[in-house]
Amino acid sequence: MKKRISKLSVVLISALCLSGIFTGCGVTPSTPNGTNGKLSIVGSTSVQPLAQELADAYTAKNKDVKIDVQGVGSTAGIKAINDGTCDIGTSSRELKTEEKAWKLTEHIIALDGIAVVVNPKNSVSEISKEQITKIFKGEIKNWKELGGIDKEIIVVSREAGSGTRGAFDELLKIEEKKDGKTTSYLKADALIAEGNGSVKANIASKENAIGYISLGFLDNSLKALKVDGVEATVANVKNKSYPISRPFIMLTKGEENATVKSFLEYIKGDEGQKIVSEKYISIK
Amino acid sequence: MEKSKLKIKSWKKAKIEKVVEHMFLICALIAILSLLVIIGFIFAKGLPAILKIGIVNFIFGMEWKPSEEVFGIFPMIVASLLGTAGAVLLSTVIGVFTAIFLAEIAPNWVANIFRPGVELLAGIPSVIYGFFGLIVFVPLIDKWFGGGGNSLLAVIVILTIMVLPTIISISEMALRAVPKEYKEGSLALGATHLQTIFKVLIPAAKSGILASIVLGTGRAIGETMAVILVAGNSPILPESIFGRVRTLTSNIALEMGYAFGLHQEALFATGVVLFVFIIVLNLILNLMLYRMGEKA
Numbered sequence: 001m002k003k004r005i006s007k008l009s010v011v012l013i014s015a016l017c018l019s020g021i022f023t024g025c026g027v028t029p030s031t032p033n034g035t036n037g038k039l040s041i042v043g044s045t046s047v048q049p050l051a052q053e054l055a056d057a058y059t060a061k062n063k064d065v066k067i068d069v070q071g072v073g074s075t076a077g078i079k080a081i082n083d084g085t086c087d088i089g090t091s092s093r094e095l096k097t098e099e100k101a102w103k104l105t106e107h108i109i110a111l112d113g114i115a116v117v118v119n120p121k122n123s124v125s126e127i128s129k130e131q132i133t134k135i136f137k138g139e140i141k142n143w144k145e146l147g148g149i150d151k152e153i154i155v156v157s158r159e160a161g162s163g164t165r166g167a168f169d170e171l172l173k174i175e176e177k178k179d180g181k182t183t184s185y186l187k188a189d190a191l192i193a194e195g196n197g198s199v200k201a202n203i204a205s206k207e208n209a210i211g212y213i214s215l216g217f218l219d220n221s222l223k224a225l226k227v228d229g230v231e232a233t234v235a236n237v238k239n240k241s242y243p244i245s246r247p248f249i250m251l252t253k254g255e256e257n258a259t260v261k262s263f264l265e266y267i268k269g270d271e272g273q274k275i276v277s278e279k280y281i282s283i284k
Numbered sequence: 285m286e287k288s289k290l291k292i293k294s295w296k297k298a299k300i301e302k303v304v305e306h307m308f309l310i311c312a313l314i315a316i317l318s319l320l321v322i323i324g325f326i327f328a329k330g331l332p333a334i335l336k337i338g339i340v341n342f343i344f345g346m347e348w349k350p351s352e353e354v355f356g357i358f359p360m361i362v363a364s365l366l367g368t369a370g371a372v373l374l375s376t377v378i379g380v381f382t383a384i385f386l387a388e389i390a391p392n393w394v395a396n397i398f399r400p401g402v403e404l405l406a407g408i409p410s411v412i413y414g415f416f417g418l419i420v421f422v423p424l425i426d427k428w429f430g431g432g433g434n435s436l437l438a439v440i441v442i443l444t445i446m447v448l449p450t451i452i453s454i455s456e457m458a459l460r461a462v463p464k465e466y467k468e469g470s471l472a473l474g475a476t477h478l479q480t481i482f483k484v485l486i487p488a489a490k491s492g493i494l495a496s497i498v499l500g501t502g503r504a505i506g507e508t509m510a511v512i513l514v515a516g517n518s519p520i521l522p523e524s525i526f527g528r529v530r531t532l533t534s535n536i537a538l539e540m541g542y543a544f545g546l547h548q549e550a551l552f553a554t555g556v557v558l559f560v561f562i563i564v565l566n567l568i569l570n571l572m573l574y575r576m577g578e579k580a
Contacts, residue, residue, distance in 0.1 A: 073541040154432040160350050161542025182351040191434050191528055192517035194538055205423045206432055
């Protein structure tokens with residue numbers, strides 16, 4: 001009897017080892033055109049929290065649907081939907097010319113403001129678009145040039161390829177496009193933080209720092225500057241008086257399957273947009 | 285009847301023996317295969333980029349501007365080397381002294397409290413170290429020296445703490461492994477305890493201590509997450525120890541999610557450089573251990 005058990009265990013263990021080897025190679029293929037009730041959404045880290053909330057609300061109502069939301073960056077999201085490795089790609093910036101050529105379908109699901117933020121202890125509370133550009137290019141270096149204290153400005157930007165940085169650099173002309181190449185004028189010693197959360201932690205702990213984050217991430221640990229006299233609020237982005245805003249886009253390629261269609265309709269409908277308007281700006 | 289049953293049994297036994305042997309072989313192959321696949325993949329993706337950019341432009345280029353297709357990683361090589369060297373230097377001094385304290389000086393009950401503490405330090409995930417550094421050390425450096433605090437110094441401090449457990453544990457083990465007779469002999473000859481530690485115990489435990497340093501170096505140079513959080517990540521040569529830096533590992537981790545085309549290949553090429561560093565490090569370790577063995 002004992003022997004039998006040990007034999008059995010040998011067989012079991014070896015089966016386990018072998019199955020481990022084979023499952024390691026075979027990644028379950030995602031089915032862009034199936035209707036198996038599984039959706040994968042891949043893309044912008046800025047869109048991720050909103051997409052997750054929308055997905056949670058949607059799956060609470062449609063129990064047979066499972067939605068997997070990943071935040072890997074706008075560029076990666078756009079690439080993923082083009083490659084067909086996900087069902088919906090998300091982006092927090094407009095598509096670039098070369099990406100437009102991929103013939104993806106764009107669904108704008110929300111608008112988002114980019115707040116220019118400083119430490120709450122900073123005495124400066126207003127800034128012009130031009131001054132922001134000069135600060136990020138390194139032409140304005142000291143807070144006293146803006147009426148603040150005599151301290152060096154610590155510029156906090158995001159990693160190359162971030163959707164928030166892409167939108168910010170484009171809107172404020174911190175980059176220049178020429179012959180298909182983009183030249184960045186961001187000052188070389190700018191601090192690079194990974195993700196909105198890291199920018200927040202850096203600004204909250206540095207009295208002389210300036211950075212920018214998605215409006216949805218704004219809270220009391222930071223002070224948002226008025227830009228050209230306009231406060232960074234949901235209302236001001238909606239009526240277009242706040243100058244730094246961008247769309248949140250969901251992307252699909254080719255014909256959409258029933259699940260994707262139903263999810264996108266839900267987002268664009270009243271219920272979805274109500275969730276959007278809690279922290280971002282609805283498209284209605 | 286009895287005999288044939290026995291025969292079948294022994295035949296079965298031999299078969300099981302063979303099956304299990306093969307299983308072990310397969311398991312061993314998994315490790316080696318992954319290594320080969322990883323090496324092949326990194327080099328296949330990275331080498332063409334290095335050739336396209338040009339070895340000199342890539343290794344000694346001072347500017348990293350992916351959007352303009354300018355890829356120079358010299359500042360990051362310098363940052364990785366300086367950060368690692370600083371951290372290893374500091375943690376060797378602190379770590380070896382701690383090991384001496386635990387192995388030789390501390391009473392048993394004190395060592396029994398300290399040792400699990402050190403082991404626990406090794407188990408803390410690196411992102412926690414990074415966050416701790418960002419919230420505690422970075423503001424302190426900013427307050428004392430200005431410049432924002434995200435700096436080479438912050439990297440060195442965090443890496444020092446992260447490397448310490450490796451150096452302490454292995455050095456202590458090496459010190460404890462020194463035969464008791466050495467110590468007794470030294471003390472019997474009239475040497476003081478301190479003389480015994482520095483003239484007898486440390487030289488005898490040298491190979492273990494050196495191994496701990498090389499292993500620590502490996503951990504420091506490969507650390508990514510904690511470094512991203514405190515380094516500032518500007519791809520420039522630091523002007524001083526308070527300057528912001530980007531290391532090779534953080535360069536890959538920061539941009540891999542976004543990159544495509546030549547930019548992505550350039551990140552793999554960064555991986556190639558890192559890989560070469562680590563191979564060289566391992567060679568040095570093996571050479572050192574080999575030489576030690578020859579002398580002993």
